[in-house]
Amino acid sequence: MAVRPANNSFDSSTLAVAARRSCPEPLRVLMEGLATALAEVAGDEQALRILAAAGSAIAREHAIPASNSLPELKAAMNAGLQTLDWGEVDIYEAEKALEFVIVGYPYFEGVEAQTAFAAILEALLEGWLTQQAARQGLAMRLTERGSGSYPPLVFRYERSGL
DSSP states (O other): OOOOOSSOOOOHHHHHHHHHHHSOHHHHHHHHHHHHHHHHHHOHHHHHHHHHHHHHHHHHHTOOOOOSSHHHHHHHHHHHHHHHTOOEEEEEEETTEEEEEEESOOOOSSHHHHHHHHHHHHHHHHHHHHHHOOOTTEEEEEEEOOSSSSOOEEEEEEETTO
């Protein structure tokens, strides 16, 4: 796998169309209401834990096959994301880490819904990697939202606490 380029090659108008197609109104309404209600009822920290648990459950329900290489892992993850209609991933090697760049994901206008979806997606990706081989001390974290109105989401899988 290559190092992630500074700029992605995806046209922003293409991604915006993908976001609208991939995120029908009922899903937008549900995620925005759920995210707001969870934060109000449980508080931000507990809400994120609940959303992460949901992402982990989705990873178990939509498990991906074991992969022997990064290209196989990328193909398996993309098949899983396609089943959910949650975009596509590209994987890059970084210093002592892997970077997962997600594009074409469902886009939500509200910050709460964006944060909620990112938390679910983060746990989903980590769950899929744990299924490949459990490695102590490694964690998936959203590190970038990219730039523009519909930026790629960049997650890093690396030793936690670094």
